Amino acid sequence: MMQKLKKLMQGKFVKNITVLASGTAGAQLITIAASPVITRLYGPEAFGILGVFLAMINIVTPAAALTYPIAVVLPKEQEKAKDLIRLSLAVSLILAVAALAVVLTSREALVSLFNMGDKEPYLLFIPLLIIFGAMVQTSEQWLIRMKEFTVSAKVKLYHAGALYGSMILIGLFYPAAAVLVTLAALGNLMKSLMMAYYSLGKTLRVKKEELRLDKVRLRAVAKEHDDFPKYRAPQVLLNAVSQGMPLMMLSALFGPAAAGFYSIGKTVLGLPAHLIGKAVGDVFYPNLSEADKEGRKLTPLVKKGTLGLAAVGVVPFGIVVLIGPFLFEFVFGAGWDRAGEYARWMAFMSWFMLAARPVIAAVPVVKAQRFFLIYEAVSVAVRFGALLLGFYFFDSDLAAVALFSLTSAATYLFLMAYVWMIAGKRDRRMSKEMGGRAE
Known part of the structure; x- marks a missing residue:
């Protein structure tokens, strides 16, 4: 048993997770150190406006390239992976132009709907951030494919230092919501350029002739991976909507301060999800893909990852449940205890969200993207109903947050159980096909 544990700890899988987690840990340490200063400089209302802006961006950017970047890890041939990068960037440019048209024709209605006050100009960032988001996604997935996890860790660290350092420095002289929103937008640009630079310099060497778009090849690779725009892109969009709903509805019905409490x-x-969950997911995805190509069993890998992350989350989320209000007021300053009340309930949702990372990474590998889309549509409807129940039946922002969080936890639990079942069916089928040789 000890030898197996030692072998596991010395394996590439754990080493890659450690590298990614170390970069994320450094970035999160910067976030933790900077947040008490930033909350005291700007206040709940500014954070609420930033939260609503980021919620809108997070709805648009994950599907900026119709999730084609996620497919970059899958092809055996390098040239197909590069074609997926070209396709992703071309799609994002088209969507950015469409978003600009929507913003120019509907920005007043959007500002009124989300109670953004005089922050209408911020909406003009959206088309640019679609392109920046696609650049980040394609660069990240290429680095994951090439297993250059050190580069990803380095970029996370540099990005966090520059972003939060700027927020504090400028906030000392001009602590306004405009500063937070503008820096968040510029931060995405900076991250996309850093990821692209390190991708080009490290593993993605591009010749001049490769910059030309071969329409026939792009159509072929788009068709081969059409399950991503058909199923994964709508799923990602729906998930982003469900994550952004509380911020938008809290801002619209209770004002920016309530959104600020939820945001912090x-x-x-x-x-914990960013520190460990994303690192595990990013390393887990290519490993699952390799295991699938080799005909090995996936269920033990997925279950171990899920249960391991669930165990990791017990302590941090348990502390928030027990002393959330005191902790938030102590760290972020007077008046932030309400955010701790929100966090007590949100901790249940966050715990299940963390545990579900390996399951979500397994979805494209076990060909469950159609199910994932249906699951997400039902999940959004259920969560939206929970928010409405809190707002209109209980007339309480806290009740709305509590119901939303508990409902979200239940949907993640269902997702884990279902994907385990799908992976088990796949493993049994592979075992029969290979005459019992799948390991």
Whole structure:
């Protein structure tokens, strides 16, 4: 048993997770150190406006290239992976132009709907951030494919230092919501350029002739991976909507300050997911893909990853449940205890979200993207209903957050159980096909 544990700890899988987690840990340490200063400089209302802006961006950018970047890891041939990068960037440019048209014709209605006050000009960032988002996604997935996890870790660290350092420095002289929103937008640009630079310099060497778009090849690779725009892109969009719903509805019905409390709670509770969950997911995805190509069993890998992350989350989320209000007021300053009340309930959702990372990574590998889309559509409807129940039946922002969080936890639990079942069916089928040789 000890030899197996030692072998596991010395394996590439754990080493890659450690590299990614170390970069993420450094970035999160910067976030933790900077947040108490930033909350005291700007206040809940500014954070609420930033949260609503980021929620809108997070709805648009994950599907900026119709999730084709996620497919970059899958092809055996390098040239197909590069074609997927070209396709992703071309699609994002088309979508950015479409988004610009929507913003120019509907920005007043959007500002009124989300109670953004005089922050209408911020909406003009959206088309640019679609392109920046696609650049980040394609660069990240290429680095994951090439297993250059050190580069990803380095970029996370540099990006966090520059972003939060700028927020504090400028906030000392001009602590306005405009500063937070503008820096968040510029931060995405900076991250996309850094990821692209390190991708080009490290593993993605591009010749002049490769910059030309071969329409026939792009059509072929788009058709081969058409399950991503058909199923994964709508799923990602629906998930982003469900994550952004509380911020938008809190801002619209209770004002920017309520959205600010939710935003800081989400930031704090997202630390374990960003620190460990994303690192595990990014390393897990190519490993699952390799295991699938080799005909090995996937269920043990997925279950171990899920249960391991669930165990990791017990302590941090348990602390928030027990002393959330005191902790938030102590760290972020007077008046932020309400955010701790929100966080108590959000901790349940965040715990299941963390545990579900390996399951979500397994979805494209076990060919469950159609199911994932249906699951997400039902999940969004259920979560939206929970928010409405809190707002209109209980007339309480806290009740709305509690119901939304508990409902979200239940949907993640269902997702884990179902994907385990799908992976088990795949393993049994592979075992029969290979005459019992799948390991």
